[in-house]
Amino acid sequence: MSVQEDVRELESLRLELKNLSKNRKELKKREKILQGKIGEFLKSKEQVGLKHKGTAIILEKKEKHKQKNKKQVNEDTLAILRDSGIQNPEHLMLEILNARKGELIEEETLKMKKYKE
Secondary structure, three states: OOHHHHHHHHHHHHHHHHHHHHHHHHHHHHHHHHHHHHHHHHHHOOOOEEEEOOEEEEOOOOOOOOOOOHHHHHHHHHHHHHHOOOOOHHHHHHHHHHHHOOOOOOOOOOOOOOOOO
C-alpha cells in the first residue's frame, strides 16, 4: 500500500467518523423526544408501563445530578476548601486536579490541512 492510499483512507475515515458523530447526536435527540412522547402517553393513561412485541416499557423516576460547568465546579471546590480552613485553597485545588490527571505522555498525531494548489 502506498502512502497516498493511506492518506486517502485516513481522510475517508476521519470524514466517516465526523458524520457518525453528527448522526449519533441527531439520533440521541430523537431518542429523547420519543421517550418524552411515550412517557407523556403513559402519564395521560395513568399507566406505569406497556408491552410491545415482547418488550416491557416501564416508566421510572430516577434522580440525576445536573451537571455543573467547569467554572462552577472550581468555585464550589474553592468555597469548600476555604470553609474547611485550608490555607491557599487555589494551590491545593490545582494539586488535586493535577493528581486526577494521568501521567503526561507525548504522542505523535497527523494534522491535515487543505491548502490551495
